[in-house]
Amino acid sequence: MSLLEVNNLKTYFHTRNGIVRAVDGVSFSVDKGKTIGIVGESGSGKSVSCYSLLGLLPMPPAKIEEGEAIFDRSTDLLSCGEKVLRTIRGKRIGMIFQDPMTSLNPYMRIADQIIEPLCLHMKMDKEKALKKAIHSLDEVGIPEPDNRINMYPHEFSGGMRQRVMIAMALITNPEILIADEPTTALDVTIQKQILDLIQTRQKELGTAVIFITHDLAVISEICEEVNIMYAGRIVEKTDTKSLFRTPKHAYTRSLLKSIPANQVKGEKLYTIPGLPPDTSQIIRGCAFRERNQIGDQNQCLTNSRPEFKEVEPGHWVQNCPGCLS
Amino acid sequence: MPFLEIKNIKKHFQKKKGGLFSNSFDTVKAVDGVSIQIEKGEILGLVGESGCGKSTLSKTIMQLIPPTEGEVILENDSLTTLNAEKVRKRRLDFQMIFQDPYASLNPRMTVWSTLKEAIITRHGKLNHKELENKVAILMERVGLDQKFMRKYPHEFSGGQRQRIAIARALAPEPKLIIADEPVSALDVSIQSQILNLLKDLVDELELTMLFISHDLSVVRYIADRIAVMYFGKIVETGEAESLMDNPKHEYTKQLLDSIPRISIH
Numbered sequence: 240m241s242l243l244e245v246n247n248l249k250t251y252f253h254t255r256n257g258i259v260r261a262v263d264g265v266s267f268s269v270d271k272g273k274t275i276g277i278v279g280e281s282g283s284g285k286s287v288s289c290y291s292l293l294g295l296l297p298m299p300p301a302k303i304e305e306g307e308a309i310f311d312r313s314t315d316l317l318s319c320g321e322k323v324l325r326t327i328r329g330k331r332i333g334m335i336f337q338d339p340m341t342s343l344n345p346y347m348r349i350a351d352q353i354i355e356p357l358c359l360h361m362k363m364d365k366e367k368a369l370k371k372a373i374h375s376l377d378e379v380g381i382p383e384p385d386n387r388i389n390m391y392p393h394e395f396s397g398g399m400r401q402r403v404m405i406a407m408a409l410i411t412n413p414e415i416l417i418a419d420e421p422t423t424a425l426d427v428t429i430q431k432q433i434l435d436l437i438q439t440r441q442k443e444l445g446t447a448v449i450f451i452t453h454d455l456a457v458i459s460e461i462c463e464e465v466n467i468m469y470a471g472r473i474v475e476k477t478d479t480k481s482l483f484r485t486p487k488h489a490y491t492r493s494l495l496k497s498i499p500a501n502q503v504k505g506e507k508l509y510t511i512p513g514l515p516p517d518t519s520q521i522i523r524g525c526a527f528r529e530r531n532q533i534g535d536q537n538q539c540l541t542n543s544r545p546e547f548k549e550v551e552p553g554h555w556v557q558n559c560p561g562c563l564s
Numbered sequence: 565m566p567f568l569e570i571k572n573i574k575k576h577f578q579k580k581k582g583g584l585f586s587n588s589f590d591t592v593k594a595v596d597g598v599s600i601q602i603e604k605g606e607i608l609g610l611v612g613e614s615g616c617g618k619s620t621l622s623k624t625i626m627q628l629i630p631p632t633e634g635e636v637i638l639e640n641d642s643l644t645t646l647n648a649e650k651v652r653k654r655r656l657d658f659q660m661i662f663q664d665p666y667a668s669l670n671p672r673m674t675v676w677s678t679l680k681e682a683i684i685t686r687h688g689k690l691n692h693k694e695l696e697n698k699v700a701i702l703m704e705r706v707g708l709d710q711k712f713m714r715k716y717p718h719e720f721s722g723g724q725r726q727r728i729a730i731a732r733a734l735a736p737e738p739k740l741i742i743a744d745e746p747v748s749a750l751d752v753s754i755q756s757q758i759l760n761l762l763k764d765l766v767d768e769l770e771l772t773m774l775f776i777s778h779d780l781s782v783v784r785y786i787a788d789r790i791a792v793m794y795f796g797k798i799v800e801t802g803e804a805e806s807l808m809d810n811p812k813h814e815y816t817k818q819l820l821d822s823i824p825r826i827s828i829h
Contacts, residue, residue: 427778427780454824456825456826498752499756500826502785504804504805507763508756
């Protein structure tokens with residue numbers, strides 16, 4: 240059994256304009272020390288599925304309709320209640336967010352923010368915690384950590400702030416690290432440093448990483464397994480190599496085709512026509528049918544949602560004849 | 565004669581050193597002696613990481629901030645010596661597209677009023693019919709349905725908003741477009757749509773474009789030539805593909821090495 244097993248997670252938002260099915264039956268699992276990626280466009284439900292696990296969504300309007308998320312064989316994160324969740328969140332499961340400019344408290348010194356998890360979860364005294372905090376800043380490559388720790392977030396650059404976030408998320412040696420687009424707001428050179436850092440810290444600590452991004456190139460560099468999400472569901476799931484070598488679903492193939500790096504200069508870029516479906520409407524049939532140009536649109540299912548099926552050992556895909564052709 | 569010539573532009577900012585009442589200053593050399601030439605109809609990609617001065621450079625070209633030293637010459641006219649009013653008139657010829665379409669459009673103006681305002685700056689008072697016609701043509705040009713004319717920015721998706729921002733920039737019929745990270749905030753699938761649109765517009769309307777980005781793969785695809793900027797200076801320029809395949813400067817090499825690539829091996 241894996242470290243974290245998410246089964247058939249459904250998170251709906253009950254809004255004035257109807258029910259938005261942001262996450263509509265998502266299952267994935269993470270093993271100890273492994274890295275899995277979740278890829279999708281904005282609005283595909285990738286962040287919402289991870290926020291649901293940690294109880295970070297405002298409820299209402301959000302509601303977890305169905306599903307379970309078994310952590311460490313014993314606790315169901317979705318039904319265990321806030322009290323139990325508090326002992327796990329920030330201690331055994333850490334999280335890094337996209338925007339390091341807004342995820343640190345601007346009114347608090349780095350020192351006070353970074354020792355908070357130690358004092359709360361490990362009942363460490365302040366002096367000891369401070370020592371450990373300085374050490375952890377040193378480990379993520381912040382120069383002069385004993386000086387810098389007394390500064391405020393605005394005195395750090397974007398890349399440095401993201402390093403502080405990583406140090407903070409990893410300070411309690413969590414078993415799982417959820418990284419939600421941790422490098423999207425950063426430059427390429429800084430992005431590389433941050434990705435390298437996450438990987439080295441992961442190796443040293445044996446942390447499992449769930450990496451959420453819309454950048455397929457980043458996925459190809461750091462993940463072992465990839466889940467492609469579309470309209471609240473996973474459409475394809477396999478190990479990274481076979482995803483890029485033999486992508487099966489039409490959506491995955493379209494995504495790969497529209498990356499400018501893969502394109503011959505001067506030729507027109509491939510674009511996926513149309514927009515993702517409105518998840519406040521009930522989707523009947525294949526969600527990608529309208530935009531499917533690479534496969535055979537006419538063969539796409541129209542009356543039932545395609546089921547998620549293992550077509551090759553370890554390679555799962557939504558079984559819609561139109562999208563697979 | 566190049567269409568736009570930037571001659572040894574410098575922009576230095578004074579930053580107060582020490583306490584509140586001290587009188588000494590540090591100089592931040594945001595742009596430090598940049599010379600670029602852009603030919604008519606060309607797309608020049610400007611690459612560099614945040615803080616290297618590329619946005620300051622674009623603002624000095626737009627004459628939004630005066631340069632400390634140097635000259636900006638657009639079609640034989642030196643913009644840096646013109647007075648404020650003349651610059652404002654001349655600015656119709658060069659327009660800007662910004663990174664964040666959520667922040668760059670006025671949330672209280674409909675597409676119609678945003679575009680109408682921009683058209684009037686070029687053509688003066690027009691009657692309603694003519695205006696409506698021009699707005700409709702603009703919207704069609706950037707791939708928006710003209711029935712959305714009376715909608716507000718928040719009713720559109722990110723990609724559509726960027727299309728509105730592009731239409732807004734095209735409304736005064738400019739000759740030069742400065743696009744500052746126009747696709748960085750967008751998803752891959754939307755990104756390719758906007759890149760195609762920009763490329764088509766440059767070809768159809770014979771525009772000249774300065775395309776600023778930190779994403780090298782995007783720049784390689786769209787630009788004819790690339791200039792790499794580092795700490796306020798241009799360290800390397802060259803034809804797009806040869807610069808990418810065969811970088812000379814150490815910094816360009818480092819930049820190319822840090823791009824994540826899809827490897828299937």
